[in-house]
Amino acid sequence: MNIEDIRSILGAKYIVGEEWKEREVHTACGSDMMSDVLAFMKDQSVLMTGLCNLQVIRTCEMMDIICVVFVRGKLPDEAMIEMAKEKEIALLSTGHRMFAACGMLYEKGLRGGPDYK
Amino acid sequence: MSNTIHMSYEVPANDFTRAGEASSSLKSSLKKMGVNPEIVRKVAIAMYEGEINMVIHATGGKIDVVISPEEIEMVLKDQGPGIADIELAMQAGYSTAPDNIRNLGFGAGMGLPNMKKYSDEFNIESTVGVGTTVTMKVKM
Numbered sequence: 060m061n062i063e064d065i066r067s068i069l070g071a072k073y074i075v076g077e078e079w080k081e082r083e084v085h086t087a088c089g090s091d092m093m094s095d096v097l098a099f100m101k102d103q104s105v106l107m108t109g110l111c112n113l114q115v116i117r118t119c120e121m122m123d124i125i126c127v128v129f130v131r132g133k134l135p136d137e138a139m140i141e142m143a144k145e146k147e148i149a150l151l152s153t154g155h156r157m158f159a160a161c162g163m164l165y166e167k168g169l170r171g172g173p174d175y176k
Numbered sequence: 177m178s179n180t181i182h183m184s185y186e187v188p189a190n191d192f193t194r195a196g197e198a199s200s201s202l203k204s205s206l207k208k209m210g211v212n213p214e215i216v217r218k219v220a221i222a223m224y225e226g227e228i229n230m231v232i233h234a235t236g237g238k239i240d241v242v243i244s245p246e247e248i249e250m251v252l253k254d255q256g257p258g259i260a261d262i263e264l265a266m267q268a269g270y271s272t273a274p275d276n277i278r279n280l281g282f283g284a285g286m287g288l289p290n291m292k293k294y295s296d297e298f299n300i301e302s303t304v305g306v307g308t309t310v311t312m313k314v315k316m
Contacts, residue, residue, distance in 0.1 A: 078187040094286035097221050098293070102216075110281040114228075117196035118281075122205065123213070125286075138193070 060169055061128050062149050065105060066164050069153040071128055074142055076149025082125055086172045089130075089161040093118040101172050107160050111135060116142045125149065127128050130157045181243040187254075189236035192280060198239055198288055199224040209243070211316070219248050219314050222294040225287045226310055232277050233257065234307065247296070250312045257302035266292065267298075268297040 063124070066073065071136035073080075082103070088090055089107035091098050096106060096118055105126040108115055111133045120142075126149040129135065134152055143150050153160055183205065185198035203220040207213075223239065230237040234256025242249045259265045265272075266288050273283025292298040295312035302308040 071210060090286040091281060092286075093281040094225065094284040094290060097290050098223070098286050100217060100294075108281075112195065112280060113193050117200065117224065121196070121217070121224045123217055148209060149216055 060164075060167065061102055062105075062151075064167070064175050065128065065164065065169075067127065068167055069128060069151070069155055069160055071151040071153035074129075074152055075143045075149070076126070079125070079147065079149050082149070083116060084126060084169070087161070087164055087169045088115055088171055089157055091157075095120065097126075098132060099172055104136040104172075105164075105169075107164075109133060109157055111139070113138055113142065115139070116146065116148060120146045126151065128153055128160060130160050179245055183241040183243070185239040185241070187230045187236040187239060189234075190231065191236075194229055195228050195231040196224055199227050202241060206248070211248075213243055215248070215314055215316060217292040218224045219234070221249070222291045222312050222314065223250050224253070226250070226312070228282055229287050230254050230256070232273055232282060237307075243316075248314045248316070250310075250314075252310045252312075253307065254309075257300040258306055258308055259300075260304050262300055262302060275283040 086101045086104045091110040100125045104124050106124050108132050116139050122131045128133045130156045189266045199220050203243045206216045234254035237254030256298045256312045268289045269285040271285035277283040297313040
């Protein structure tokens with residue numbers, strides 16, 4: 060699955076990073092708590108979140124997360140957009156709520172990686 | 177002379193939007209040095225959690241990093257309130273962060289456990305009323 064597949068499945072729109080739409084996404088996580096996100100090291104992952112502040116982009120930078128989907132129609136501010144461009148992190152926004160957005164991607168085969176040990 | 181690089185970062189107090197700048201800067205430097213990406217990620221996550229802690233719980237602090245061919249050592253030192261019960265603070269899910277921090281996406285009680293998880297050596301020393309020093313080493 061790539062970033063464009065995620066956009067299409069979720070009926071999302073690009074805020075940043077349409078040019079990176081072919082990048083492959085291997086795993087996903089959904090959380091509003093960034094320390095929960097930081098607990099799982101994954102490769103080429105997408106983050107689904109309802110949290111909308113600069114630390115979301117910072118967290119993705121540290122984790123090498125390549126794409127963020129903001130759920131419930133949330134939109135990032137200018138500072139977040141600028142940082143995402145600089146760090147090459149695609150930002151998408153969907154009107155779906157967290158549970159539905161995660162379920163839709165799961166149904167299409169995207170998985171969350173190993174359980175917390 | 178030994179083949180080591182020293183780096184030092186100031187973590188500003190009470191500025192949540194700037195939290196992570198030191199980790200971001202170290203991450204870029206390590207990438208430029210050609211350090212293995214998985215090691216870079218471990219270092220970046222461990223230090224980022226520490227940096228966030230310094231902003232949330234202390235009044236900022238200082239981070240010293242020593243990079244050698246064998247390992248990356250990070251020493252995070254603050255003059256914050258200190259931790260009364262380190263064992264309790266290390267438990268996943270235990271947090272003393274206020275609600276406003278939780279609303280910002282932190283304070284899940286995973287910071288210290290994550291720092292320990294991503295480092296090969298982890299040590300924390302704290303004195304109530306004096307401050308906390310966390311030392312983390314990640315092997316190359």
